[in-house]
Amino acid sequence: MASVSELYDVGWEEMRDKLRKWREDNSRNSEQIVDVGEELISDHASKLGDDVWIIYEQVMIAALDCSRDDLALTCLQELRKQFPDSHRVKRLTGMRLEALERYDEANKHYDAILEDDPTNTAARKRKISILKAQGKNGEAIRELNEYLEHIALWHSHDLAIPAFCLEELMMTNPHNHLYCEQYAEVKYTQGGLENLELSRKYFSQALRLNNRNMRALFGLYMSASHIAASPKVSAKVKKDNIKYAAWAANQINRAYKLAGRGTKENKCSMKAVEEMLDSMQITMS
Amino acid sequence: MPIQLTSQAYCKMLLHTAKYPHCAVNGLLIAEKSKEKKKDGHGVPVLCVDCVPLFHGTLALAPMLEVALTLIDTWCKENNYIIAGYYQANERKKDSKPNQVAEKVAARITENFSEAAIVMVDNSRLTVSCSEPIVVIYDHHENKWRNREVTMGSFEDWSEAQKITSALLVGRSYENLIDFDNHLDDLRNDWTNPVINKSVLDLC
Numbered sequence: 001m002a003s004v005s006e007l008y009d010v011g012w013e014e015m016r017d018k019l020r021k022w023r024e025d026n027s028r029n030s031e032q033i034v035d036v037g038e039e040l041i042s043d044h045a046s047k048l049g050d051d052v053w054i055i056y057e058q059v060m061i062a063a064l065d066c067s068r069d070d071l072a073l074t075c076l077q078e079l080r081k082q083f084p085d086s087h088r089v090k091r092l093t094g095m096r097l098e099a100l101e102r103y104d105e106a107n108k109h110y111d112a113i114l115e116d117d118p119t120n121t122a123a124r125k126r127k128i129s130i131l132k133a134q135g136k137n138g139e140a141i142r143e144l145n146e147y148l149e150h151i152a153l154w155h156s157h158d159l160a161i162p163a164f165c166l167e168e169l170m171m172t173n174p175h176n177h178l179y180c181e182q183y184a185e186v187k188y189t190q191g192g193l194e195n196l197e198l199s200r201k202y203f204s205q206a207l208r209l210n211n212r213n214m215r216a217l218f219g220l221y222m223s224a225s226h227i228a229a230s231p232k233v234s235a236k237v238k239k240d241n242i243k244y245a246a247w248a249a250n251q252i253n254r255a256y257k258l259a260g261r262g263t264k265e266n267k268c269s270m271k272a273v274e275e276m277l278d279s280m281q282i283t284m285s
Numbered sequence: 286m287p288i289q290l291t292s293q294a295y296c297k298m299l300l301h302t303a304k305y306p307h308c309a310v311n312g313l314l315i316a317e318k319s320k321e322k323k324k325d326g327h328g329v330p331v332l333c334v335d336c337v338p339l340f341h342g343t344l345a346l347a348p349m350l351e352v353a354l355t356l357i358d359t360w361c362k363e364n365n366y367i368i369a370g371y372y373q374a375n376e377r378k379k380d381s382k383p384n385q386v387a388e389k390v391a392a393r394i395t396e397n398f399s400e401a402a403i404v405m406v407d408n409s410r411l412t413v414s415c416s417e418p419i420v421v422i423y424d425h426h427e428n429k430w431r432n433r434e435v436t437m438g439s440f441e442d443w444s445e446a447q448k449i450t451s452a453l454l455v456g457r458s459y460e461n462l463i464d465f466d467n468h469l470d471d472l473r474n475d476w477t478n479p480v481i482n483k484s485v486l487d488l489c
Contacts, residue, residue: 028307031457065307135377159345182346189347199348214469218352259472272359 004039012044016051023058030065033058038071053082060092064099072096087113091122103130159190177209181216188223193232199223200244214255221248221277249277288314288370288402288422289330289439292446293485297462297478299415299450301338302374302406304459311386312338312464313357313394314370314404331369331400332441337476338464344373344386353465354393360477368394372420374406381407383423383430395425403430415451418443449488458484 004015015036022033037059045052060075076096079089090109097106107130113123124143131140141161166183173179184202187195200223206216224245228238256270294314301310314333339353354368361367371394373387383391383403394401403423410419422439423430437443453459462481467474 133377135380185346185348189345191347214472215349218469219348222348222351255472271363272356275359275363 004036012040012047015040015044016048016055019055019058020051023054028065030062033062034066034068034071037062041075053079057088057092061095064095067099069096069100072099087117087120087123091126094123094126098126098130098133103134106130159186162186163190175209177206177213177216180209181206181213181219184216184219184223188219193227193230196223196227196230200227200241204244212255214252217248217251217255221245221252224248252277287330287424287433287439288316288400288404289332289441290314290404290420290446291332291334291441292449292489293482294333294336295418295420295440295446296450296453296485297336297338297481298372298374298404298406298420299411300453300459300462300481301341301464302408302411303454304462304464305341307376308341309344309374309376310338310341310464311344311371311373311390312336313354313368314372314402315361315366316369318361318365318367330438331402333369335366335482336372338462338478340466341464342466349465349469350390354390357476358397367398369398369400370394370402370404372404372406374408378408381405381409381421388430391425391430401425413451413454415447415454418446445489449485452488453481453484 005011010018018036019033019040022029027033037055040048041052041055041059048055056075056079060072060079063069063072063075073096076089076092079086079092083089090113094106094109097103097109107127110123110127113120117123128140128143131137131143163183163186166179166186169179170176170183180202184199184206187199187202200220203216203219203223206213207220210216224241227233228241228245233241252273253270256273260270298312301312304310313336315335315337316331316333337353337357340349358368371387371391373383375381375384383405387403387405391401391403402425405421405423407419407421410417418435418440420435420439421432422435423432425431440446458481463474463476463478465476468476
Protein backbone atom coordinates (compact mmCIF):
# COMPACT_ATOMS: atom_id res chain seq x y z
CA MET A 1 0.00 0.00 0.00
CA ALA A 2 1.33 3.42 -0.96
CA SER A 3 2.49 5.68 1.82
CA VAL A 4 0.80 9.00 2.51
CA SER A 5 3.87 10.86 1.29
CA GLU A 6 3.80 8.93 -1.99
CA LEU A 7 0.03 9.19 -2.50
CA TYR A 8 -0.16 12.90 -1.92
CA ASP A 9 3.38 13.84 -2.89
CA VAL A 10 4.09 15.60 0.40
CA GLY A 11 7.16 15.86 2.54
CA TRP A 12 7.36 15.30 6.28
CA GLU A 13 7.14 19.03 7.00
CA GLU A 14 3.79 19.31 5.25
CA MET A 15 2.52 16.28 7.14
CA ARG A 16 3.63 17.85 10.41
CA ASP A 17 1.96 21.15 9.48
CA LYS A 18 -1.26 19.40 8.52
CA LEU A 19 -1.35 17.72 11.94
CA ARG A 20 -0.83 21.09 13.60
CA LYS A 21 -3.69 22.63 11.63
CA TRP A 22 -5.98 19.78 12.66
CA ARG A 23 -4.98 20.33 16.30
CA GLU A 24 -5.73 24.02 16.04
CA ASP A 25 -9.09 23.40 14.36
CA ASN A 26 -9.94 20.66 16.84
CA SER A 27 -10.94 18.47 13.89
CA ARG A 28 -12.06 14.96 14.69
CA ASN A 29 -10.93 13.48 11.37
CA SER A 30 -9.40 10.53 13.13
CA GLU A 31 -8.77 8.28 10.14
CA GLN A 32 -6.74 10.95 8.40
CA ILE A 33 -4.82 11.80 11.57
CA VAL A 34 -3.95 8.13 12.01
CA ASP A 35 -2.81 7.78 8.38
CA VAL A 36 -0.62 10.87 8.42
CA GLY A 37 0.51 10.65 12.05
CA GLU A 38 1.48 6.99 12.02
CA GLU A 39 3.71 7.49 9.02
CA LEU A 40 5.23 10.68 10.41
CA ILE A 41 6.07 9.01 13.70
CA SER A 42 7.52 5.85 12.26
CA ASP A 43 9.61 7.51 9.54
CA HIS A 44 10.45 10.97 10.83
CA ALA A 45 10.17 11.03 14.63
CA SER A 46 13.74 12.24 15.09
CA LYS A 47 13.12 15.33 12.94
CA LEU A 48 10.10 16.51 14.90
CA GLY A 49 11.91 17.92 17.92
CA ASP A 50 9.68 18.68 20.87
CA ASP A 51 6.61 18.55 18.66
CA VAL A 52 6.83 14.79 18.74
CA TRP A 53 5.13 14.56 22.15
CA ILE A 54 2.04 16.50 21.24
CA ILE A 55 1.88 14.52 18.02
CA TYR A 56 2.01 11.27 19.99
CA GLU A 57 -0.93 12.55 22.04
CA GLN A 58 -2.91 13.61 18.98
CA VAL A 59 -2.28 10.33 17.15
CA MET A 60 -3.05 8.28 20.24
CA ILE A 61 -6.49 9.83 20.63
CA ALA A 62 -7.22 9.43 16.92
CA ALA A 63 -6.08 5.82 17.10
CA LEU A 64 -8.61 5.16 19.87
CA ASP A 65 -11.34 6.51 17.58
CA CYS A 66 -10.28 4.04 14.89
CA SER A 67 -9.94 1.02 17.17
CA ARG A 68 -6.19 0.98 16.56
CA ASP A 69 -5.25 -0.07 20.06
CA ASP A 70 -1.81 -1.20 18.86
CA LEU A 71 -0.96 2.30 17.69
CA ALA A 72 -2.57 3.94 20.72
CA LEU A 73 -0.51 1.79 23.06
CA THR A 74 2.73 2.57 21.23
CA CYS A 75 2.11 6.31 21.52
CA LEU A 76 1.03 6.01 25.14
CA GLN A 77 4.15 4.06 26.09
CA GLU A 78 6.42 6.70 24.54
CA LEU A 79 4.57 9.40 26.47
CA ARG A 80 4.73 7.44 29.73
CA LYS A 81 8.50 7.00 29.34
CA GLN A 82 9.02 10.70 28.77
CA PHE A 83 6.52 12.06 31.33
CA PRO A 84 6.26 9.42 34.05
CA ASP A 85 4.22 11.39 36.63
CA SER A 86 2.13 13.53 34.33
CA HIS A 87 -1.59 14.02 34.93
CA ARG A 88 -2.02 14.69 31.27
CA VAL A 89 -0.62 11.29 30.38
CA LYS A 90 -2.66 9.69 33.14
CA ARG A 91 -5.76 11.10 31.48
CA LEU A 92 -4.68 9.52 28.19
CA THR A 93 -4.25 6.20 29.97
CA GLY A 94 -7.81 6.61 31.22
CA MET A 95 -9.08 7.38 27.71
CA ARG A 96 -7.55 4.19 26.37
CA LEU A 97 -9.33 2.23 29.10
CA GLU A 98 -12.57 3.98 28.14
CA ALA A 99 -12.09 2.91 24.54
CA LEU A 100 -11.71 -0.66 25.78
CA GLU A 101 -14.91 -0.12 27.82
CA ARG A 102 -13.00 -0.73 31.06
CA TYR A 103 -14.85 2.12 32.72
CA ASP A 104 -14.18 1.27 36.35
CA GLU A 105 -10.42 1.24 35.80
CA ALA A 106 -10.63 4.46 33.81
CA ASN A 107 -12.56 6.13 36.61
CA LYS A 108 -9.88 5.05 39.11
CA HIS A 109 -7.29 6.95 37.07
CA TYR A 110 -9.44 10.05 36.88
CA ASP A 111 -10.26 9.94 40.59
CA ALA A 112 -6.55 9.73 41.32
CA ILE A 113 -5.94 12.86 39.26
CA LEU A 114 -8.79 14.71 40.98
CA GLU A 115 -7.54 13.74 44.44
CA ASP A 116 -4.22 15.28 43.56
CA ASP A 117 -5.70 18.26 41.72
CA PRO A 118 -9.42 18.90 42.26
CA THR A 119 -9.40 21.68 39.66
CA ASN A 120 -8.41 19.35 36.84
CA THR A 121 -11.26 19.96 34.41
CA ALA A 122 -10.03 17.43 31.84
CA ALA A 123 -10.45 14.55 34.29
CA ARG A 124 -13.88 15.82 35.31
CA LYS A 125 -14.96 15.96 31.69
CA ARG A 126 -13.82 12.38 31.12
CA LYS A 127 -15.86 11.17 34.08
CA ILE A 128 -18.94 12.83 32.64
CA SER A 129 -18.23 11.27 29.25
CA ILE A 130 -18.13 7.85 30.87
CA LEU A 131 -21.56 8.42 32.43
CA LYS A 132 -22.87 9.49 29.04
CA ALA A 133 -21.39 6.47 27.34
CA GLN A 134 -23.04 4.22 29.90
CA GLY A 135 -26.41 5.88 29.27
CA LYS A 136 -26.54 7.28 32.82
CA ASN A 137 -27.88 10.63 31.71
CA GLY A 138 -29.40 11.54 35.07
CA GLU A 139 -26.07 11.22 36.85
CA ALA A 140 -24.28 12.98 34.03
CA ILE A 141 -26.60 15.96 34.42
CA ARG A 142 -25.91 16.09 38.16
CA GLU A 143 -22.16 16.04 37.52
CA LEU A 144 -22.57 18.71 34.91
CA ASN A 145 -24.28 21.06 37.34
CA GLU A 146 -20.88 21.31 38.94
CA TYR A 147 -19.24 22.05 35.67
CA LEU A 148 -21.74 23.95 33.52
CA GLU A 149 -19.76 26.62 31.72
CA HIS A 150 -18.75 25.03 28.42
CA ILE A 151 -20.91 22.00 27.88
CA ALA A 152 -24.42 21.87 26.41
CA LEU A 153 -26.45 18.71 27.15
CA TRP A 154 -28.81 17.84 24.35
CA HIS A 155 -30.08 14.56 25.63
CA SER A 156 -32.53 15.77 28.20
CA HIS A 157 -35.89 16.56 26.72
CA ASP A 158 -35.90 19.76 28.74
CA LEU A 159 -34.29 22.39 26.56
CA ALA A 160 -33.97 24.73 29.53
CA ILE A 161 -30.57 23.19 30.29
CA PRO A 162 -28.97 23.84 26.89
CA ALA A 163 -30.62 27.27 26.91
CA PHE A 164 -29.00 28.09 30.23
CA CYS A 165 -25.60 26.82 29.10
CA LEU A 166 -25.78 28.87 25.93
CA GLU A 167 -26.73 31.98 27.91
CA GLU A 168 -23.55 31.54 29.95
CA LEU A 169 -21.52 30.97 26.79
CA MET A 170 -22.95 34.04 25.07
CA MET A 171 -22.09 36.19 28.05
CA THR A 172 -18.46 35.17 27.98
CA ASN A 173 -18.22 35.03 24.17
CA PRO A 174 -20.39 37.91 22.89
CA HIS A 175 -18.87 37.90 19.42
CA ASN A 176 -19.47 34.23 18.74
CA HIS A 177 -22.22 34.02 16.13
CA LEU A 178 -22.53 30.24 16.53
CA TYR A 179 -23.63 30.38 20.18
CA CYS A 180 -26.10 33.14 19.29
CA GLU A 181 -27.55 31.11 16.45
CA GLN A 182 -27.79 27.90 18.50
CA TYR A 183 -29.51 29.77 21.32
CA ALA A 184 -32.02 31.10 18.80
CA GLU A 185 -32.65 27.53 17.61
CA VAL A 186 -33.28 26.34 21.18
CA LYS A 187 -35.73 29.18 21.84
CA TYR A 188 -37.57 28.42 18.58
CA THR A 189 -37.80 24.76 19.54
CA GLN A 190 -39.12 25.58 23.00
CA GLY A 191 -41.99 27.28 21.18
CA GLY A 192 -44.62 29.84 22.04
CA LEU A 193 -44.90 33.39 20.79
CA GLU A 194 -42.49 34.93 23.31
CA ASN A 195 -39.78 32.38 22.55
CA LEU A 196 -40.34 32.83 18.82
CA GLU A 197 -39.80 36.57 19.13
CA LEU A 198 -36.68 35.99 21.21
CA SER A 199 -35.43 33.51 18.64
CA ARG A 200 -35.97 36.03 15.85
CA LYS A 201 -33.94 38.61 17.76
CA TYR A 202 -31.07 36.18 18.32
CA PHE A 203 -31.08 35.01 14.71
CA SER A 204 -30.80 38.69 13.72
CA GLN A 205 -27.97 39.18 16.19
CA ALA A 206 -26.13 36.15 14.79
CA LEU A 207 -26.48 37.68 11.32
CA ARG A 208 -25.07 40.95 12.54
CA LEU A 209 -22.04 39.04 13.79
CA ASN A 210 -21.75 37.00 10.61
CA ASN A 211 -23.93 37.90 7.65
CA ARG A 212 -23.13 34.66 5.86
CA ASN A 213 -24.52 32.33 8.54
CA MET A 214 -27.14 30.44 6.51
CA ARG A 215 -28.75 28.88 9.56
CA ALA A 216 -29.30 32.33 11.04
CA LEU A 217 -30.78 33.52 7.74
CA PHE A 218 -33.17 30.59 7.46
CA GLY A 219 -33.95 30.93 11.16
CA LEU A 220 -34.81 34.59 10.79
CA TYR A 221 -37.06 33.73 7.87
CA MET A 222 -38.85 30.92 9.72
CA SER A 223 -39.32 32.77 13.01
CA ALA A 224 -40.51 36.01 11.39
CA SER A 225 -42.90 34.05 9.15
CA HIS A 226 -44.41 32.18 12.08
CA ILE A 227 -44.82 35.37 14.11
CA ALA A 228 -46.49 37.11 11.16
CA ALA A 229 -48.86 34.17 10.73
CA SER A 230 -49.85 34.10 14.39
CA PRO A 231 -53.39 35.32 15.17
CA LYS A 232 -52.17 36.71 18.52
CA VAL A 233 -50.04 39.57 17.18
CA SER A 234 -50.99 43.15 16.48
CA ALA A 235 -51.20 44.48 12.94
CA LYS A 236 -47.95 46.40 13.41
CA VAL A 237 -46.02 43.37 14.66
CA LYS A 238 -47.40 41.36 11.76
CA LYS A 239 -46.34 44.02 9.28
CA ASP A 240 -42.84 44.28 10.77
CA ASN A 241 -42.31 40.55 10.70
CA ILE A 242 -43.50 40.26 7.12
CA LYS A 243 -40.81 42.82 6.31
CA TYR A 244 -38.12 40.83 8.17
CA ALA A 245 -39.23 37.63 6.48
CA ALA A 246 -39.23 39.24 3.05
CA TRP A 247 -35.73 40.61 3.61
CA ALA A 248 -34.51 37.21 4.75
CA ALA A 249 -36.14 35.49 1.77
CA ASN A 250 -34.39 37.89 -0.55
CA GLN A 251 -31.02 37.23 1.09
CA ILE A 252 -31.59 33.47 0.93
CA ASN A 253 -32.38 33.64 -2.77
CA ARG A 254 -29.27 35.73 -3.39
CA ALA A 255 -27.10 33.30 -1.46
CA TYR A 256 -28.40 30.37 -3.52
CA LYS A 257 -27.90 32.27 -6.78
CA LEU A 258 -24.33 33.01 -5.75
CA ALA A 259 -23.69 29.39 -4.84
CA GLY A 260 -25.32 28.11 -8.00
CA ARG A 261 -23.12 30.09 -10.34
CA GLY A 262 -21.34 27.74 -12.66
CA THR A 263 -22.94 24.56 -11.41
CA LYS A 264 -25.89 22.95 -13.13
CA GLU A 265 -26.67 20.63 -10.23
CA ASN A 266 -27.59 23.29 -7.74
CA LYS A 267 -30.46 24.55 -9.85
CA CYS A 268 -32.74 22.02 -8.18
CA SER A 269 -31.90 23.37 -4.74
CA MET A 270 -32.45 26.92 -5.89
CA LYS A 271 -35.80 26.18 -7.46
CA ALA A 272 -36.89 24.28 -4.35
CA VAL A 273 -35.92 27.26 -2.19
CA GLU A 274 -37.83 29.72 -4.38
CA GLU A 275 -40.90 27.53 -4.26
CA MET A 276 -40.64 27.05 -0.54
CA LEU A 277 -40.38 30.78 0.04
CA ASP A 278 -43.32 31.42 -2.27
CA SER A 279 -45.50 28.83 -0.58
CA MET A 280 -44.77 30.28 2.86
CA GLN A 281 -45.73 33.77 1.71
CA ILE A 282 -49.20 32.46 1.07
CA THR A 283 -49.64 31.21 4.62
CA MET A 284 -48.57 34.58 6.01
CA SER A 285 -51.09 36.80 4.26
CA MET B 286 -47.68 -1.67 4.03
CA PRO B 287 -44.10 -2.69 4.57
CA ILE B 288 -41.27 -0.68 3.07
CA GLN B 289 -38.54 -2.00 0.86
CA LEU B 290 -35.11 -0.44 0.43
CA THR B 291 -33.13 -0.11 -2.79
CA SER B 292 -29.36 -0.41 -2.73
CA GLN B 293 -29.00 3.34 -3.12
CA ALA B 294 -31.21 4.12 -0.13
CA TYR B 295 -29.58 1.52 2.12
CA CYS B 296 -26.04 2.37 1.19
CA LYS B 297 -26.39 6.14 1.64
CA MET B 298 -27.92 5.58 5.09
CA LEU B 299 -24.93 3.52 6.14
CA LEU B 300 -22.44 5.92 4.59
CA HIS B 301 -24.00 8.74 6.63
CA THR B 302 -23.75 6.64 9.79
CA ALA B 303 -20.12 5.78 9.03
CA LYS B 304 -19.14 9.35 8.24
CA TYR B 305 -19.99 10.51 11.77
CA PRO B 306 -19.26 7.60 14.06
CA HIS B 307 -19.25 9.84 17.13
CA CYS B 308 -22.61 11.51 16.40
CA ALA B 309 -26.25 10.67 16.01
CA VAL B 310 -27.36 11.06 12.38
CA ASN B 311 -30.75 11.15 10.72
CA GLY B 312 -32.36 11.51 7.33
CA LEU B 313 -35.44 11.03 5.21
CA LEU B 314 -36.45 8.06 3.08
CA ILE B 315 -37.81 8.83 -0.37
CA ALA B 316 -40.23 6.76 -2.43
CA GLU B 317 -41.68 7.19 -5.89
CA LYS B 318 -45.20 8.50 -5.90
CA SER B 319 -47.46 5.80 -7.26
CA LYS B 320 -50.13 7.07 -9.62
CA GLU B 321 -52.70 4.33 -9.09
CA LYS B 322 -54.35 4.10 -5.72
CA LYS B 323 -54.64 0.42 -4.99
CA LYS B 324 -57.68 -0.24 -2.89
CA ASP B 325 -56.35 -3.51 -1.66
CA GLY B 326 -52.87 -2.26 -0.88
CA HIS B 327 -52.08 -4.76 1.84
CA GLY B 328 -48.79 -6.46 1.35
CA VAL B 329 -47.65 -4.31 -1.54
CA PRO B 330 -44.36 -2.88 -0.36
CA VAL B 331 -43.44 0.78 -0.69
CA LEU B 332 -40.11 0.98 -2.48
CA CYS B 333 -37.75 3.58 -0.98
CA VAL B 334 -35.56 4.47 -3.92
CA ASP B 335 -33.38 7.02 -2.18
CA CYS B 336 -32.66 8.79 1.07
CA VAL B 337 -31.64 12.33 1.97
CA PRO B 338 -29.16 12.57 4.86
CA LEU B 339 -30.21 15.42 7.14
CA PHE B 340 -28.20 16.16 10.28
CA HIS B 341 -25.42 14.93 12.48
CA GLY B 342 -24.84 15.74 16.15
CA THR B 343 -27.80 17.67 17.48
CA LEU B 344 -30.95 16.24 15.94
CA ALA B 345 -33.54 17.80 18.20
CA LEU B 346 -33.73 21.42 17.08
CA ALA B 347 -36.78 22.57 15.16
CA PRO B 348 -35.94 25.40 12.78
CA MET B 349 -33.45 23.69 10.47
CA LEU B 350 -35.52 20.54 10.53
CA GLU B 351 -38.53 22.54 9.32
CA VAL B 352 -36.46 24.13 6.58
CA ALA B 353 -35.14 20.75 5.48
CA LEU B 354 -38.56 19.10 5.48
CA THR B 355 -40.12 21.93 3.47
CA LEU B 356 -37.26 22.13 0.99
CA ILE B 357 -37.04 18.40 0.46
CA ASP B 358 -40.80 18.14 0.16
CA THR B 359 -40.71 20.72 -2.62
CA TRP B 360 -37.91 18.83 -4.34
CA CYS B 361 -39.92 15.62 -4.03
CA LYS B 362 -42.96 17.19 -5.68
CA GLU B 363 -40.85 18.29 -8.65
CA ASN B 364 -39.48 14.78 -9.09
CA ASN B 365 -42.65 12.82 -8.41
CA TYR B 366 -41.28 11.51 -5.16
CA ILE B 367 -42.75 11.46 -1.68
CA ILE B 368 -41.15 11.43 1.76
CA ALA B 369 -42.02 7.94 2.94
CA GLY B 370 -39.95 7.42 6.04
CA TYR B 371 -37.27 8.53 8.44
CA TYR B 372 -33.97 6.96 9.48
CA GLN B 373 -31.82 7.57 12.52
CA ALA B 374 -28.62 6.18 13.97
CA ASN B 375 -28.21 7.04 17.66
CA GLU B 376 -25.07 8.42 19.23
CA ARG B 377 -24.33 5.44 21.44
CA LYS B 378 -23.34 2.09 19.98
CA LYS B 379 -25.75 -0.07 21.93
CA ASP B 380 -28.76 2.20 21.61
CA SER B 381 -30.97 1.54 18.60
CA LYS B 382 -34.41 2.49 19.87
CA PRO B 383 -36.37 5.33 18.27
CA ASN B 384 -36.48 8.32 20.62
CA GLN B 385 -38.74 11.38 20.90
CA VAL B 386 -37.07 13.09 17.95
CA ALA B 387 -37.65 10.08 15.71
CA GLU B 388 -41.29 9.80 16.74
CA LYS B 389 -41.90 13.52 16.28
CA VAL B 390 -40.44 13.62 12.78
CA ALA B 391 -42.18 10.40 11.79
CA ALA B 392 -45.48 11.84 13.01
CA ARG B 393 -44.92 14.86 10.72
CA ILE B 394 -44.19 12.59 7.79
CA THR B 395 -47.27 10.49 8.53
CA GLU B 396 -49.43 13.58 7.95
CA ASN B 397 -48.56 13.34 4.28
CA PHE B 398 -47.93 9.63 3.97
CA SER B 399 -49.92 7.39 6.25
CA GLU B 400 -47.64 4.35 5.88
CA ALA B 401 -44.48 6.16 6.98
CA ALA B 402 -41.88 3.97 8.65
CA ILE B 403 -39.00 4.59 11.02
CA VAL B 404 -35.76 2.85 10.14
CA MET B 405 -33.21 2.66 12.95
CA VAL B 406 -29.62 1.67 12.27
CA ASP B 407 -28.16 -0.87 14.66
CA ASN B 408 -24.72 0.63 15.25
CA SER B 409 -23.42 -2.38 17.12
CA ARG B 410 -23.58 -4.50 13.97
CA LEU B 411 -22.01 -2.00 11.57
CA THR B 412 -19.16 -3.69 9.73
CA VAL B 413 -17.30 -3.03 6.54
CA SER B 414 -18.29 -6.39 5.08
CA CYS B 415 -22.02 -5.71 5.60
CA SER B 416 -22.65 -9.42 5.94
CA GLU B 417 -26.14 -8.89 7.32
CA PRO B 418 -28.72 -6.09 7.15
CA ILE B 419 -28.34 -3.85 10.19
CA VAL B 420 -31.57 -1.89 10.11
CA VAL B 421 -34.57 -2.23 12.38
CA ILE B 422 -37.86 -1.15 10.80
CA TYR B 423 -40.71 0.28 12.86
CA ASP B 424 -44.33 0.61 11.71
CA HIS B 425 -47.09 2.58 13.37
CA HIS B 426 -49.80 0.27 14.71
CA GLU B 427 -52.48 1.25 17.20
CA ASN B 428 -50.68 4.40 18.32
CA LYS B 429 -47.37 2.68 18.93
CA TRP B 430 -44.24 2.14 16.90
CA ARG B 431 -43.60 -1.56 16.69
CA ASN B 432 -40.62 -3.21 15.13
CA ARG B 433 -41.03 -5.65 12.33
CA GLU B 434 -38.75 -8.48 11.33
CA VAL B 435 -36.26 -7.47 8.67
CA THR B 436 -35.87 -10.11 5.96
CA MET B 437 -34.30 -10.25 2.52
CA GLY B 438 -37.72 -9.10 1.31
CA SER B 439 -37.12 -5.76 3.00
CA PHE B 440 -34.62 -5.08 0.21
CA GLU B 441 -35.16 -4.79 -3.51
CA ASP B 442 -31.97 -6.83 -3.98
CA TRP B 443 -30.07 -7.63 -0.78
CA SER B 444 -26.96 -9.10 -2.36
CA GLU B 445 -26.59 -6.05 -4.59
CA ALA B 446 -27.15 -3.72 -1.62
CA GLN B 447 -24.59 -5.64 0.38
CA LYS B 448 -21.98 -5.62 -2.38
CA ILE B 449 -22.34 -1.90 -3.13
CA THR B 450 -22.46 -0.74 0.50
CA SER B 451 -19.42 -2.78 1.41
CA ALA B 452 -17.44 -1.49 -1.57
CA LEU B 453 -18.25 2.13 -0.78
CA LEU B 454 -17.44 1.73 2.92
CA VAL B 455 -14.08 0.17 2.11
CA GLY B 456 -13.37 2.94 -0.39
CA ARG B 457 -14.28 5.53 2.30
CA SER B 458 -16.86 7.15 0.02
CA TYR B 459 -18.55 8.44 3.14
CA GLU B 460 -15.97 11.20 3.23
CA ASN B 461 -17.81 12.73 0.26
CA LEU B 462 -21.34 12.17 1.51
CA ILE B 463 -23.25 15.44 1.88
CA ASP B 464 -25.97 15.90 4.48
CA PHE B 465 -28.22 18.90 5.02
CA ASP B 466 -25.91 20.23 7.74
CA ASN B 467 -23.04 20.25 5.22
CA HIS B 468 -25.33 22.09 2.80
CA LEU B 469 -26.08 24.78 5.40
CA ASP B 470 -22.34 25.17 6.01
CA ASP B 471 -21.76 25.72 2.28
CA LEU B 472 -24.67 26.00 -0.14
CA ARG B 473 -22.61 24.50 -2.95
CA ASN B 474 -22.73 21.14 -1.16
CA ASP B 475 -25.48 19.17 -2.90
CA TRP B 476 -27.64 17.09 -0.54
CA THR B 477 -28.93 14.98 -3.42
CA ASN B 478 -25.43 13.45 -3.54
CA PRO B 479 -25.09 13.06 -7.33
CA VAL B 480 -21.50 11.85 -7.03
CA ILE B 481 -22.35 9.02 -4.66
CA ASN B 482 -25.45 8.16 -6.69
CA LYS B 483 -23.24 7.76 -9.72
CA SER B 484 -20.83 5.51 -7.80
CA VAL B 485 -23.78 3.36 -6.78
CA LEU B 486 -24.98 3.13 -10.37
CA ASP B 487 -21.52 2.24 -11.61
CA LEU B 488 -21.38 -0.64 -9.16
CA CYS B 489 -24.78 -2.06 -10.06
